[in-house]
Amino acid sequence: MTNSRLEKKELVEKIRQYRIDIIEMLHRAGSGHPGGSLSAIDLIASLYHYEMQHRPNEPLWPGRDRFVLSKGHGVPAQYAVMAGMGYFPKEELKQLRQINARLQGHPSDQFLPGIEASTGSLGMGLSFAMGCALSAKLQGESQRVYCLMGDGEIQEGQVWEAALSAPKFKLDNLVAIIDYNKGQIDGPTNEVMNLEPLMDKWRAFNWHCIAIDGHNLDQIEQAFQEARLTQSKPTLILAHTVKGKGVSFMEGVIDWHGAAPNADETAKALQELKG
Amino acid sequence: MRKRALDTVFALAQQDERVVYIGSDVGQGTLQGFQESIPERFFVEAISEAYVIGMAAGMAMTGFVPYVNTIATFLTRRCLDQIAVDLCIGNHPVRLVANGGGLVYAPLGPTHEAIEDIALMRCLPNMTVLVPCDAEEMERAVRASLDWSGPIYIRIARGGESVVSLPERGFFIGKAIEVRQGEKLLIATTGVMLQTALEVQDIMARAGYNLGIVHFHTVKPLDTAWLANQLGPYSHVASLEEHSVIGGLGSALAEWLCENGDHKLKRFGIPDRFADRFGNQAKLLSYFGLDAASIAKELQAWVKPS
Numbered sequence: 025m026t027n028s029r030l031e032k033k034e035l036v037e038k039i040r041q042y043r044i045d046i047i048e049m050l051h052r053a054g055s056g057h058p059g060g061s062l063s064a065i066d067l068i069a070s071l072y073h074y075e076m077q078h079r080p081n082e083p084l085w086p087g088r089d090r091f092v093l094s095k096g097h098g099v100p101a102q103y104a105v106m107a108g109m110g111y112f113p114k115e116e117l118k119q120l121r122q123i124n125a126r127l128q129g130h131p132s133d134q135f136l137p138g139i140e141a142s143t144g145s146l147g148m149g150l151s152f153a154m155g156c157a158l159s160a161k162l163q164g165e166s167q168r169v170y171c172l173m174g175d176g177e178i179q180e181g182q183v184w185e186a187a188l189s190a191p192k193f194k195l196d197n198l199v200a201i202i203d204y205n206k207g208q209i210d211g212p213t214n215e216v217m218n219l220e221p222l223m224d225k226w227r228a229f230n231w232h233c234i235a236i237d238g239h240n241l242d243q244i245e246q247a248f249q250e251a252r253l254t255q256s257k258p259t260l261i262l263a264h265t266v267k268g269k270g271v272s273f274m275e276g277v278i279d280w281h282g283a284a285p286n287a288d289e290t291a292k293a294l295q296e297l298k299g
Numbered sequence: 300m301r302k303r304a305l306d307t308v309f310a311l312a313q314q315d316e317r318v319v320y321i322g323s324d325v326g327q328g329t330l331q332g333f334q335e336s337i338p339e340r341f342f343v344e345a346i347s348e349a350y351v352i353g354m355a356a357g358m359a360m361t362g363f364v365p366y367v368n369t370i371a372t373f374l375t376r377r378c379l380d381q382i383a384v385d386l387c388i389g390n391h392p393v394r395l396v397a398n399g400g401g402l403v404y405a406p407l408g409p410t411h412e413a414i415e416d417i418a419l420m421r422c423l424p425n426m427t428v429l430v431p432c433d434a435e436e437m438e439r440a441v442r443a444s445l446d447w448s449g450p451i452y453i454r455i456a457r458g459g460e461s462v463v464s465l466p467e468r469g470f471f472i473g474k475a476i477e478v479r480q481g482e483k484l485l486i487a488t489t490g491v492m493l494q495t496a497l498e499v500q501d502i503m504a505r506a507g508y509n510l511g512i513v514h515f516h517t518v519k520p521l522d523t524a525w526l527a528n529q530l531g532p533y534s535h536v537a538s539l540e541e542h543s544v545i546g547g548l549g550s551a552l553a554e555w556l557c558e559n560g561d562h563k564l565k566r567f568g569i570p571d572r573f574a575d576r577f578g579n580q581a582k583l584l585s586y587f588g589l590d591a592a593s594i595a596k597e598l599q600a601w602v603k604p605s
Contacts (some may be wrong), residue, residue, distance in 0.1 A: 133360075133389050140360070142388040145380050151350040154387060155357020162339060163362070182381075186351035 039069045043270045044297045045104040051290040053121040059280040061101040063205035063265040070244045072105045080110040083138035089167050092154045094149020095174035096130040103127050111138050148178025154190050157198035172201045176208030179217050182225050190258040191230035198258040201250045205267040209281045231260040236265025302329050303434035308366045308443040309333040323351050323369040347380050348373045355393045356385035364392050371397035371413035386450040387425045393450050400454035403539030405575045405583040409573040418546020420452040428519040430454045430490035433462045439470035455502045456491040458514040463494055475522035481511030483605040489515045489548045492539045494516035498591035521551050535602045537565045544568035
């Protein structure tokens with residue numbers, strides 16, 4: 025991290041603001057995915073504020089660590105953090121999904137410097153991240169690569185092709201994170217397609233596996249530390265999260281997977297978040 | 300042609316540290332030298348084409364130029380979304396070196412026959428589509444691909460075809476090669492159907508025709524400058540390709556001629572159906588009317604000699 029390190033309570037405050045930003049963004053856009061943005065925000069904010077080497081004023085700095093948001097629909101969370109860190113003016117968040125905006129409904133490297141991959145078609149990000157991690161190894165660089173996936177997303181077969189392959193290359197610079205919020209658009213993830221025992225599956229694929237509470241900043245930070253200390257294996261962090269975390273009426277409610285809050289709902293959510 | 304393509308990739312890799320080879324389930328015997336001398340940039344990946352495309356994209360965006368080699372149908376049909384999202388949106392310099400373009404794998408049936416690969420690749424923004432006609436031209440194509448900025452699909456045909464390309468004509472991506480100027484009737488072809496077009500020309504010459512032949516080794520971007528400037532002597536254009544009549548060179552020409560020309564167009568290609576015969580490539584091509592004698596007969600019924 026090239027910025028000065030925030031105290032944890034300062035990060036908590038930042039994340040509270042990011043949740044507000046997400047709600048306001050989605051309300052203004054009139055569409056988007058609040059559930060999976062709110063479940064992932066603690067993970068994404070921790071990555072940018074504590075874990076990754078990057079330069080907000082130089083997004084294409086060659087030495088940067090790479091973050092691939094494979095669950096592209098969660099991008100409002102990433103935009104909120106990027107704006108908060110100075111990648112672009114916070115005012116630009118108001119342009120989410122507008123016709124001439126750089127802030128597309130799914131992340132694309134074509135529009136906004138600092139986005140590494142175009143994602144949104146689920147299941148592809150881990151393969152791409154693996155390629156980045158392999159490149160760093162070949163080039164003798166110390167870069168680390170982080171890939172955040174949704175739990176519904178890992179129903180895609182391509183995820184398991186990459187899961188099978190990364191250990192072959194001993195990519196200990198690769199960290200895959202699953203935002204295990206237990207919901208997808210068609211219902212509870214494990215009812216649509218049971219993923220369990222999920223840790224066992226990744227262990228069997230020869231990943232170093234860590235399960236955490238994905239809203240606990242200490243546990244998130246410790247997991248990233250443990251990944252750094254792990255040699256010869258990629259790390260999988262299974263982050264147990266709550267869909268819609270932080271807004272009481274959205275928490276665990278599948279209908280908030282892909283619906284923007286209306287004016288009343290927005291006011292109610294902001295009231296809760298602003299406390 | 301495949302061996303020449305891969306040998307050229309190896310030669311490029313020896314000169315340029317950006318070049319990476321990724322093969323999937325095609326047998327890497329021809330590249331033993333590559334594997335032994337540059338093992339760190341030689342990857343034999345699993346039977347997992349979708350993941351290989353993503354891996355290649357990740358490597359391309361971090362400075363490498365990956366050449367991915369596997370069977371054409373598995374690249375184009377199975378990985379269409381990965382190619383669109385991972386390669387084309389980001390315009391990453393990945394080269395898809397596709398074995399068995401057309402009916403090469405006739406004995407294996409429709410699962411392995413790439414009859415719509417050009418169509419699938421041609422409709423993707425940022426994709427370039429190269430279909431060389433022989434081993435010599437394949438080498439020139441692969442060399443030309445090294446510094447091209449976006450993704451490229453390179454279609455490999457059967458092996459052992461006669462060499463008809465001429466080194467002095469060079470190879471410039473996006474530039475058609477006029478093989479023979481004629482009048483009234485022009486055959487526009489791509490890939491190894493150029494050899495068939497030359498056979499057709501022999502037959503037609505004996506019947507009093509002065510057939511023109513143009514070779515589009517690059518189907519996309521189509522050389523519209525050539526079309527705009529060189530179609531003057533012709534009233535009839537016949538496209539000829541080892542590909543479905545939907546979406547390939549014939550379609551590309553139809554699109555251009557509809558808006559820019561008043562030429563009659565006839566498309567020779569594989570009809571819009573999966574192969575219902577096996578045998579071998581030559582027999583299947585004849586079955587679909589794509590042998591020189593059948594083509595010449597049909598052309599003679601279509602156009603009178605000039």
